[in-house]
Amino acid sequence: MARTLAMFTDTSLCIGCRACEVACKQWNQLEAETPHWTGSYQTSPHFTDKTWRHVKFIEKKDERNEPKWLLMSDVCKHCNQAGCLEACPTGAIYRTPFGTVDISQDICNGCRYCVSACPFGVVAFNHGTGRVNKCTFCVDRTSEGMKTACAKTCPTDSIEFGYRDELAAKAKKRLAELHAKGVKEAILYGEDENGPLGGLNAFFLLLDKPEVYGLPAEPTLPQKPIVKDAGLSAGAAILVGLGAIVAFRERGGGDRGGEE
Amino acid sequence: MVRAPEWGMYIIWYFFLGGIAGGAYFMAAIADNFGGRRDREVAKVGYFIAFPLVMICGVLLILDLGMSSRFLNMVKILKFWNPMSLGAWAVGVFGAFSFACALLSLGVSEERLALRRNVAKVGSWFGFFLAAYTGVLLSNTAQPIWRDARLMGALFLASGASTGLASIALISYFKGANLGESWSKLKKADTFAMVVELALLVALVLMLGPSANPIIKGSFALPFWGGLVVLGLVVPLGLSFVKPGDGKERTAGGTMAIASVLILIGGFLLRYVVIMAGQL
Ligand code: SF4
Numbered sequence A: 001m002a003r004t005l006a007m008f009t010d011t012s013l014c015i016g017c018r019a020c021e022v023a024c025k026q027w028n029q030l031e032a033e034t035p036h037w038t039g040s041y042q043t044s045p046h047f048t049d050k051t052w053r054h055v056k057f058i059e060k061k062d063e064r065n066e067p068k069w070l071l072m073s074d075v076c077k078h079c080n081q082a083g084c085l086e087a088c089p090t091g092a093i094y095r096t097p098f099g100t101v102d103i104s105q106d107i108c109n110g111c112r113y114c115v116s117a118c119p120f121g122v123v124a125f126n127h128g129t130g131r132v133n134k135c136t137f138c139v140d141r142t143s144e145g146m147k148t149a150c151a152k153t154c155p156t157d158s159i160e161f162g163y164r165d166e167l168a169a170k171a172k173k174r175l176a177e178l179h180a181k182g183v184k185e186a187i188l189y190g191e192d193e194n195g196p197l198g199g200l201n202a203f204f205l206l207l208d209k210p211e212v213y214g215l216p217a218e219p220t221l222p223q224k225p226i227v228k229d230a231g232l233s234a235g236a237a238i239l240v241g242l243g244a245i246v247a248f249r250e251r252g253g254g255d256r257g258g259e260e
Numbered sequence B: 001m002v003r004a005p006e007w008g009m010y011i012i013w014y015f016f017l018g019g020i021a022g023g024a025y026f027m028a029a030i031a032d033n034f035g036g037r038r039d040r041e042v043a044k045v046g047y048f049i050a051f052p053l054v055m056i057c058g059v060l061l062i063l064d065l066g067m068s069s070r071f072l073n074m075v076k077i078l079k080f081w082n083p084m085s086l087g088a089w090a091v092g093v094f095g096a097f098s099f100a101c102a103l104l105s106l107g108v109s110e111e112r113l114a115l116r117r118n119v120a121k122v123g124s125w126f127g128f129f130l131a132a133y134t135g136v137l138l139s140n141t142a143q144p145i146w147r148d149a150r151l152m153g154a155l156f157l158a159s160g161a162s163t164g165l166a167s168i169a170l171i172s173y174f175k176g177a178n179l180g181e182s183w184s185k186l187k188k189a190d191t192f193a194m195v196v197e198l199a200l201l202v203a204l205v206l207m208l209g210p211s212a213n214p215i216i217k218g219s220f221a222l223p224f225w226g227g228l229v230v231l232g233l234v235v236p237l238g239l240s241f242v243k244p245g246d247g248k249e250r251t252a253g254g255t256m257a258i259a260s261v262l263i264l265i266g267g268f269l270l271r272y273v274v275i276m277a278g279q280l
């Protein structure tokens, strides 16, 4: 396995120009979409099958009751423990040698289980092809040694592309810098490989709580409780089965109900 | 912010019919193996229900994908601990078992019946699986409601058992089958399954706490409370306490047929409400 690649999105540098969204659409040949009124300058509510980078414009009031913007270019997190990948029954979703998560279009059969299993609502069903799409981490660029299109385009270096370990070190340094400058609310999201989902390979520096950005504070792998859920189902099967055995049993069945 | 998988009527019908197929089959297997001579009639009806329903299930799954050849991608690999993958395989394997049992029900020779009982002993495990796994499939997603519903698989299993028995009772009634004391056995097993189902439903809603709101309040409150809880569970449970007079098997069957229709409506509404409210 090659060294893990990552993207670090530092929202404190984002100016909301949406160049990343456009670059993504150009490189991946994704159609433009009709803008939606979201109550803000944000032009669409969420990712779609055609929007893989998505710039959020969050309006807030600061301490002096002045309006302020929180901007964030969101993307698939390429989770180290990825709900979509675990869910996929066909093996269409796979981990690349760079540690990122990709979907093989030939193999996807359109069951949409991955859509339901992403804690961030990233994967989206394409009604045209009957298959699902999401950010590929520009696998066709990165495998040729190029940066992702969004990182290449970003004019403020809010999006950085590189090796995960190097970027994580950089993120920590930037966080310390901001804290020293008094930006106490700055946090890193997904940088910690011991944290939720084993760390995200697209991680972020945020200027408020994750929930404010529409991100779960503690994302968990949806498949974690499977053994428990299966066990409880087996328990119910045994109970209902025993009840039926008592009911149908020839001798001693009597009329004593089925409670076992 | 999570995204709903846009599962609609195909999946709702699949979950519902899969539950019946699994439930009817394993109840048939129990009647076949633990019951008496008369109960073989019950078993036969159960196998005859399971086989066509599981065929329809396969068709529904393929229709949901939109292209039949794509279903093959589902069964080209098997991912263990993956409900979607195991489920696709289970439909196939269970289909084979229910076909075998339906076929063996056509004859009357003792050897055939003995073989049928043995086949059913193995096949019933897949029946249990088919009835329950759809709940586990939902509870292992990131969707609100579903993700916290630890008892969804158990609840679907109990519902599969009661709807399976209800469809056996209903078909037997319309066939005019002479089930004799098997009626009361069917009723007893179904009553017990419904008690378990109701208990699990209460536990599930309590465990969900406020995240159950989209189900128990708002536009799904009527199908949930009125349809599933009252019509689908409480009324049939009440009917099961109606004591028929001696020798009134036919009336007993009639009461049970009415209860069965209600149970089936409840079983459908359970899947409908859970799938629709979970994707709001
Ligand atoms: S963010 Fe969602 S789509 Fe991206 S890797 Fe994680 S689970 Fe998969």
Ligand code: SF4
Binding pocket: A087, A088, A089, A090, A091, A092, A093, A103, A107, A108, A109, A110, A111, A112, A113, A114, A115, A131, A132
């Ligand atoms: S929709 Fe495609 S990628 Fe998603 S889980 Fe199903 S087969 Fe896998």
